[in-house]
Amino acid sequence: MTAPTTTDRDAVREVVHDSARRARVASRTLAQLTTAQKDAALHAAADALLAAKDAVLAANAEDLEIAKAGGTADSLLDRLRLTAARVDGIASGLRQVAGLPDPVGDVVRGSTLPNGLEIRQVRVPLGVVGMVYEARPNVTVDAFGLALKSGNAALLRGSSSAARSNAALVGVLREALAAQGIPADAVQLLPSEDRSSVTHLIQARGLVDVVIPRGGAGLINAVVRDAQVPTIETGTGNCHVFVHRDADLDMAESILINAKTRRPSVCNTAETVLIDRAVAEVAVPRMIKALEDNGVTVHGDLPGLVPATDTDWADEYLSLDIALKVVDDLDAAVEHINEWGTGHTEAIVTADLKAAREFTSRVDAAAVMVNASTAFTDGEQFGFGAEIGISTQKLHARGPMGLPELTSTKWIVWGDGQIRPV
Amino acid sequence: MTAPTTTDRDAVREVVHDSARRARVASRTLAQLTTAQKDAALHAAADALLAAKDAVLAANAEDLEIAKAGGTADSLLDRLRLTAARVDGIASGLRQVAGLPDPVGDVVRGSTLPNGLEIRQVRVPLGVVGMVYEARPNVTVDAFGLALKSGNAALLRGSSSAARSNAALVGVLREALAAQGIPADAVQLLPSEDRSSVTHLIQARGLVDVVIPRGGAGLINAVVRDAQVPTIETGTGNCHVFVHRDADLDMAESILINAKTRRPSVCNTAETVLIDRAVAEVAVPRMIKALEDNGVTVHGDLPGLVPATDTDWADEYLSLDIALKVVDDLDAAVEHINEWGTGHTEAIVTADLKAAREFTSRVDAAAVMVNASTAFTDGEQFGFGAEIGISTQKLHARGPMGLPELTSTKWIVWGDGQIRPV
Missing domain, CATH: 3.40.605.10 (Aldehyde Dehydrogenase; Chain A, domain 1)
Structure with missing residues (x-):
């Protein structure tokens, strides 16, 4: 042309x-x-x-x-x-x-x-x-x-x-x-x-x-x-799943796999998993294995993973890839999300009420999930019957x-x- | 500089x-x-x-x-x-x-x-x-x-x-x-x-x-x-008062004078008065006299007025000036307002319920008044306690x-x- x-x-x-x-x-x-x-x-x-x-x-x-x-x-x-x-x-x-x-x-x-x-x-x-x-x-x-x-x-x-x-x-x-x-x-x-x-x-x-x-x-x-x-x-979603130290790891694995693999090309897909250092020894190998068993390539700064750069924290893969990071605690998870997220959907897996309340209060995003897959951010799922898009801005409409x-x-x-x- | x-x-x-x-x-x-x-x-x-x-x-x-x-x-x-x-x-x-x-x-x-x-x-x-x-x-x-x-x-x-x-x-x-x-x-x-x-x-x-x-x-x-x-x-207000054929003319005069002269420099001030042709013979001289008695210069296309151009219909005077126009009926008033208004505040004076409902439904503005002064469009007046401004856009906030x-x-x-x- x-x-x-x-x-x-x-x-x-x-x-x-x-x-x-x-x-x-x-x-x-x-x-x-x-x-x-x-x-x-x-x-x-x-x-x-x-x-x-x-x-x-x-x-x-x-x-x-x-x-x-x-x-x-x-x-x-x-x-x-x-x-x-x-x-x-x-x-x-x-x-x-x-x-x-x-x-x-x-x-x-x-x-x-x-x-x-x-x-x-x-x-x-x-x-x-x-x-x-x-x-x-x-x-x-x-x-x-x-x-x-x-x-x-x-x-x-x-x-x-x-x-x-x-x-x-x-x-x-x-x-x-x-x-x-x-x-x-x-x-x-x-x-x-x-x-x-x-x-x-x-x-x-x-x-x-x-x-x-x-x-x-x-x-x-x-x-x-x-x-x-x-x-x-609308629509840019660099979504995170945070596995808190008090997470049920069966639940965490199920939510993570659903959030990453259900439809990797859509905006509510998980693009980074954050794992609390307190449970990293058990949770990291378990989540990596579950992801790899489901065909997902894991990027991160741990041995055996595809090395991660800032691009991995910032961008949507929209593919069967995910970034993995061990964070010191809930504070560090919130900070990472508020720095790198796009304000779409963020999830925590935890059995601890205080941690859940703090995460939902401090994370700045259109939708914040406690013990649920990021895939639920959707007009049909929310009961709206139809959806014109998912707003990631704060004015007029959000989510x-x-x-x-x-x-x-x-x-x-x-x-x-x-x-x-x- | x-x-x-x-x-x-x-x-x-x-x-x-x-x-x-x-x-x-x-x-x-x-x-x-x-x-x-x-x-x-x-x-x-x-x-x-x-x-x-x-x-x-x-x-x-x-x-x-x-x-x-x-x-x-x-x-x-x-x-x-x-x-x-x-x-x-x-x-x-x-x-x-x-x-x-x-x-x-x-x-x-x-x-x-x-x-x-x-x-x-x-x-x-x-x-x-x-x-x-x-x-x-x-x-x-x-x-x-x-x-x-x-x-x-x-x-x-x-x-x-x-x-x-x-x-x-x-x-x-x-x-x-x-x-x-x-x-x-x-x-x-x-x-x-x-x-x-x-x-x-x-x-x-x-x-x-x-x-x-x-x-x-x-x-x-x-x-x-x-x-x-x-x-x-925020804030641009080319507001109209429409004197409908079924208006109480005492009420119309009182609303018009309040809407124009209370504070001429603010955005909810009336800038044009539209008068229904059916009552023009009585209402036009009466409104002109009342306006002039209150120090207002009237612009319009009638003899004895300062001749009006499109600028008079389009712009805010923000002063003791007003444009006056005789319109054929409610339809013509709505059309004039939707063509020239800035979507701030529009008022009708009428005793007729059907006319009031039609005006409020068809006029496209942040606030539409029936039998009330345009000066009421204000956060304090609406009971908000404080006001950050008056939005004239349709997204996020209006009014x-x-x-x-x-x-x-x-x-x-x-x-x-x-x-x-x-």
């Missing part, structure tokens, strides 16, 4: 801004829809996806062919691939979102002021939500469903490798909305030929209310760094984000002529 | 980053303080301010002298000026914050999952909070008090015109903290000689958790545009921000060995 010229960039900018303006208009209507109208539209969209399955699969086959010709790795091809069963799953996902409680209109708090004013803080949609994401075409439909249920217009910027699949999916969704009398501009696909559409999206202050990037650390860092609209940072995290609030004040004394 | 050289900027960057790192260390301790410890520190800081009144006033006199010599306008000098009574008021403000409920540790929600995991979402401090603000030295102490009570370390970047006053105040606060065994780095003043310290603060990703700008539109826009850390946009808005949350999960099925 050649670098785009200034004129190209200006044209892309105009396309993105025009989409955002149309999304803003649509969002005014979306904010006024009843729950029943939104749920009917979600079911209609699911029906339309099933009806259009052949066309969607054909578009996906084109994407796959181009990706294969370009030498794309099998693992990425699998992420890009749609099958009849996967389309069925995507449609079911929309029906599941239809079944979730509608957050819009929830009264968060309220009171009657001494002067008789009745004030209520009520959930309202964010407005226009941008999503930037990588290969999986299912994110296109998931993001649309969650945005619609929470009353938001969605501007979707998927990867160019899925351009045909995404266009087919969004086309189906837009037709289904229009047939329900809902503005089709509630969901729009942004151009993905070059990266400038991302830049224009994340700098469209006043046109876009929030942008949520989903993908690797590189994508997320670029979006957060260059954004001028508010963003929600798994469900429908309420796609809303803002508004203060509604009822009076009968009150004026404020000077 | 000459432009700083690269070396100067690097040096400022190092000063800001070093402060931020020390703030991070202090924030670990702050997060663990009990409510009683924080309240005792707030009272001790208030005592220390009263004890150091002479030194503070002397430093302020130096700032005032320099400002006067530089030709600063009287209104700005008044904002900069401290008096014995103002220092008393600032100290009382700290005691008031000590009396507010501590948001840290509040359980926001929680449940027991089917697998027995007990999950709780608990309020925790944000960590390191940056504040960028203009002349008033009282903001230095207010921001410190709110940050401390919510368990946050504060990095304060005031204006250079208040540099000596701020240094004196922060010096007193730091000594008072240290005497209570709390890290003095919980509050730090950043250099204000040139603007690069603002840039370094708002780009210190990973070191600073949130930056809140307080000041004019120029400052806020610059901070939000260039920030790489999350920010909260008046109190102590809970200075917190994040953390999920704490208790288990007894749960692992997640594959």
Whole structure:
């Protein structure tokens, strides 16, 4: 691909801004829809996806062919691939979102002021939500469903490798909305030929209310760094399991193996195990053996391990690798985690109540687990029914984000002529 | 002032980053303080301010002298000026914050999952909070008090015109903290000689958790545009009062005059009055007369008014000026507001329930008033006890921000060995 010229960039900018303006208009209507109208539209969209399955699969086959010709790795091809069963799953996902409680209109708090004013803080949609994401075409439909249920217009910027699949999916969704009398501009696909559409999206202050990037650390860092609209940072997880001196070692082993090997490529996977020096003599060889028996390569500064550098403490492996470190005590474990962690999920295994309370209080992360696998940090597991991502920032949302995290609030004040004394 | 050289900027960057790192260390301790410890520190800081009144006033006199010599306008000098009574008021403000409920540790929600995991979402401090603000030295102490009570370390970047006053105040606060065994780095003043310290603060990703700008539109826009850390946009208020066809015109007049003239320079002041065409014949001359009788200049497209351009619909006057427009109906009023408003506070005066419900539902703003003055959008008025600013963005906080808005949350999960099925 050649670098785009200034004129190209200006044209892309105009396309993105025009989409955002149309999304803003649509969002005014979306904010006024009843729950029943939104749920009917979600079911209609699911029906339309099933009806259009052949066309969607054909578009996906084109994407796959181009990706294969370009030498794309099998693992990425699998992420890009749609099958009849996967389309069925995507449609079911929309029906599941239809079944979730509608957050819009929830009264968060309220009171009657001494002067008789009745004030209520009520959930309202964010407005226009941008999503930037990588290969999986299912994110296109998931993001649309969650945005619609929470009353938001969605501007979707998927990867160019899925351009045909995404266009087919969004086309189906837009037709289904229009047939329900809902503005089709509630969901729009942004151009993905070059990266400038991302830049224009994340700098469209006043046109876009929030942008949520989903993908690797590189994508997320670029979006957060260059954004001028508010963003929600998601998904980088350098998670630790700390085996405390009072841990049940059977439990520790079971949690460690689950946290590391269940799905090594996801963000709630354990990347470092910390072992309390007081039990190191027994626990270290035992954990190393269990890890190696499960195909995990152990990195660390002990003899027989792959030597570890700062990179091992800092980065996610996202593979069957783990770093192992012996720490002096709970203090040292907390310090190591607060220095190297990414604020995603941290776990302690211990039978000691005081240690558990101290760990949960002092570790600075979106989720802190006591005697449980890091793998539980997940919107479905937490009972949210669906998840738009896992926030690792502290503003607005932290941890798994469900429908309420796609809303803002508004203060509604009822009076009968009150004026404020000077 | 000459432009700083690269070396100067690097040096400022190092000063800001070093402060931020020390703030991070202090924030670990702050997060663990009990409510009683924080309240005792707030009272001790208030005592220390009263004890150091002479030194503070002397430093302020130096700032005032320099400002006067530089030709600063009287209104700005008044904002900069401290008096014995103002220092008393600032100290009382700290005691008031000590009396507010501590948001840290509040359980926001929680449940027991089917697998027995007990999950709780608990309020925790944000960590390191940056504040960028203009002349008033009282903001230095207010921001410190709110940050401390919510368990946050504060990095304060005031204006250079208040540099000596701020240094004196922060010096007193730091000594008072240290005497209570709390890290003095919980509050730090950043250099204000040139603007690069603002840039370094708002780009210190990973070191600073949130930056809140307080000041004019120029400052806020610059901070939000260039920030790489999350920010909260505050305070620009182009507020409207809509006189609906079913308004009690006595009530409308009283609300309009209060909303415009109570304090014209603040963000919740009315800047435009919209009048329903159905009652324009009576209401327009009446409102114009009432406004003019109260010293307000009326801009608009009617004969006898100062002619209005788009600027009149878009900008805050922050003075005894108002724009007036006749609109066809409620739809037109909502459209005008959603096009020109800044999402701060919008009011309707009406006796009609349907119109009131429609206005509150369709107007997109932090606060929507029915039959009440826009002047009520204020943390104290809403019963928060204190206010860090008024957010006009939709993420994290919208409207008046109190102590809970200075917190994040953390999920704490208790288990007894749960692992997640594959």
